[in-house]
Amino acid sequence: MVKRTSFEGDSCPIARSLEALGDWWSLLIIREALFGVRRFGEFQSKLGMAKNILSTRLRSLVDHGILATAPASDGSAYQEYVLTPKGRGTFPILVALRQWSEAFDDHPEEIATILVDREKGRPVKKLEMRAEDGRLLSPADTTLKPRPAPRRRSA
């Protein structure tokens, strides 16, 4: 097989997520969708990407349950692409990417926008990793454990 290697069967959850949204465009399409974009042409003009690729990506995102097609909305008999809960669940990923750029980009002055708390207009805090009891965790405070075997009902 010379195809791009698929991570579908991989047991690593990071690889599995990249299978769905690890290409050049998917996360940007989701970003636009989170801003309320729903129509093919709107995605295409805002992202400036080729229409065939947009078409492929939208289909892939629908197949992965990240977007769903809705029959219409404003009367016109066309199709719309709306985020599913799974799609909206990518929000922390986008925030993490944004914060990484804000923290480490070599030219942060080129970043045009900041994510703020709507109520106060102040930047949101950096994402933090915490234990169940609320302790702040650094990467070194964490480790990987094998997943417990699936619990079979009765025996």
Place this chain on the structure above:
Amino acid sequence: MVKRTSFEGDSCPIARSLEALGDWWSLLIIREALFGVRRFGEFQSKLGMAKNILSTRLRSLVDHGILATAPASDGSAYQEYVLTPKGRGTFPILVALRQWSEAFDDHPEEIATILVDREKGRPVKKLEMRAEDGRLLSPADTTLKPRPAPRRRSA
């Protein structure tokens, strides 16, 4: 230009981060590096990827300041690839990807590992977005603001 479109000049921080780590392998290489992998052959055998592509990706990650080459470490006169602070800063991104899989994957039973608090052995909490004052924020509670103009010193 028929090349893969570059997001380098884009003003969106998400696009900018994808420029550095938005391809199929970079985040997985970083994942291994966070586990302590440093040598070419070790990356290659653990990830099962072609060596030329690994070579290209490592160079790209070094160029982006995510990895750095260290002259040696165990005496053998070869090179090592170690994460920079910028590279270690991707940790929240990987956690976000992992948690998204854990929450939304269609076959979660295939996920082999869980990320736990090393001290207690309990799963880490989901990443939360909070305001400066600690209020928990949903996506709808946030908005984007234009970045304030760069502050020039004196005038």
Place this chain on the structure above:
DNA sequence: CTTGTGTGGTTGCATCATAAAACCATATGC
């Protein structure tokens, strides 16, 4: 010093994905 072996890559193709533009189908406006 020569041979062998392991590590760390680079080079050559064959194949796949991507991109731009042209084309097409359906709606909508006039």
Place this chain on the structure above:
DNA sequence: GCATATGGTTTTATGATGCAACCACACAAG
């Protein structure tokens, strides 16, 4: 009915990917 906008698909060229083979260097044994 005709022009035009929307929402795509098809065509074709080129870049990226994947596999295998090859090469360079270090080190060790003979």
